[in-house]
Amino acid sequence: MMDLDFTEQEQAFRAECRAWLEANVPKQSLPSGDTREGYALHLEWERKLFDAGWSCVSWPKEYGGREASLYEWLIFEEEYYRVQAPSRVTQNGIFLLAPTIFEFGTEAQKARILRPMARGDLSIAQAWSEPNSGSDLASLRSTAKRTEGGWLLTGQKTWSTRGAFSDMAYGLFRTDPSKARHKGLTYFLFPLTGEGVTVRGVDRLDGDEGFAELFLEDLFVPDENIIGEVDKGWEVAMATTSSERGLSLRSPGRFMATATRLIELYGRYRETCDPALRDQVIDAWMGAQAYRWYTFKSVTDMLTGKPIGAESSLNKVFWSEMDVRTHETALAILDERQCLDEGSAAADDEGAWIKGFQFALAGPIYAGTNEIQRNIAAQRVLGLPRG
């Protein structure tokens, strides 16, 4: 039977989240987690979150979670963004790497990685792209050569999110150069400090050092750092990218909170701003609501044995384009002052809208560009032929 109310247990869970978050979220917003200074402060917050059992609510208890259902995880996210808690600097680890480790990792890897990663004691960045391998990831050229007790990694990775501040990274390396493209790749965890690795921070569009280029030259990595089997890295990686596109990367709570802030902003300027903006504000609110219900339906589908699959490509296109439009609406409401950056005394909401706008513009690019997502949807959802 369809039931779109939350159960008593789910409501109690929400009340518990809300009470803890309201009591513990820093009163003053932290500096951006994509800066060196802000990153350290965000890790302190992650530690507090973990120690209270709120870092990864859906994880098993033995790794610091509370075995919450997926619906409860979505409730946690709604509450988290509702109080504007700090952005999750651990997310590339806890949301993207962790599902892979749960599925493919050894017991030793789970024990070694999951808790420290979720607690912010071990920062792990993604390292998918290479300078010549973006959307066409399978064309990557970095290699791993056999050596005694492990492997020597050589090559260049780029757009590594928060790689400039992280301890380790995960990515794919060619272990069998005789095989082409998706074959002969292996999934490695590797250190970002020590001999054989150079990390260079890259300033993003908004000026934060949120990216890094990683240069590897005969970087030694022990066998225990391989996730899954040697030469089976593509299969392992695809499990992560589908969770990235699906639920875990962008839960509805974030967009619902943005829509609420937009309604507040509109309330401030409704008498003076262009009356046509009213409908755009309504559309932004509806978009967040639609994404919420779509997500709840997806979770029910998953839990009743209907995995999300390629439809997650349509989902990624929806939220990323919605986020851009929502920020564009906010900027239009702000009129000339939309250009004011962080640090300007006259900026509304401390310049959050122009900063958020720039970040929103990355949405249609990262986690597989929206062009690639549309190709995937056309070919795998609609069954159209490959071009």
Added chain:
Amino acid sequence: MHFAFSEDQTLLRDTVRDVLAKECAPEVVRRVWTGSNEERVPVWGTLAENGFVGMAASEAAGGMSMSEVDLALVLEEAGYAALPGPIVESALAGLPLLEQLSAGTPHAAWVERVVSGEATLGLYFERQSLALHAPLADLLLVVRGDALYAVPRAEAGLVAQTAVDRATSVATLDYKPSPAHLVARGAAAQVAIQLAYERAALGNACVMVGLARRMLDLAVAYAKDREQFGKPIGAQQAVQHHLANAAGRIAFAQPVVYRAAWALANRDRAGGESRREAELAVSMAKIYAEEAARFVAKVALQVHGAIGYTIECDLHFFMKRVWTLAPFYGTAAVHRARIGAHIL
């Protein structure tokens, strides 16, 4: 939280889908267009026999006391088949309204006739400029202020007009309320009338989603079949992206519409708060479904190219149904204004 239809509900959907695939194929819709079909509304007898028309009526009246959630998928299939006639008005919006308000009046006799498929209902809310499915509907439920009138077709002052969708009849109405037609008036009647409006808007949204799905299916099939430059046009990224966008609109309209069906079916569970939630949900459903259907119509036409711009091609039945039905029971603009009044 559990967001899925039950097995019974999907079985019902499959049954109506099979019936419509057999009895309301495009050639049947085409015959209604040209006025050469024997029945004024095809398949109506079969649908009524199988209980689909009377789903929402009480068991005492020969119905099944089914909810908006039960009807949502059935109406979506009616849209998919471009079923002509007042299915939303008869099955979902009008019938429970008539049954509730006509109890103990001579008008109650119509209820059984509608359930059995012998008669159909039209709905005419205040400020509507055109009566939908009139002069086809046998009985028109006309709203004036806080009163509901049940007006037999011949007495409604109808002047038939021609809609762009020839399979849907429309008329202007010049009706002077007559005490003989009065079903009920007052506060209770007003509540029932408002609920009928919400149901009509929801039903319309369900039909829009079905129409959108059908147009996408037609466009995808055409894109796989039609070859240019030595390969199917559907292998071209430009075409693929149009179709992916259309699929995205439908994928997001569906949960919004289903959630509205649930919210309306459960509108009284938490008093004023849940009724407000239901109104917002219905308005969102109407907007998402209407805009998805209009969008998919444009994409489907573009993908078909010149053949889609002819009336030889079946596509036009579905596009014109969208353009004809979409403005009824509140345009997207009306529903946006209603949402704005709640949230801004």
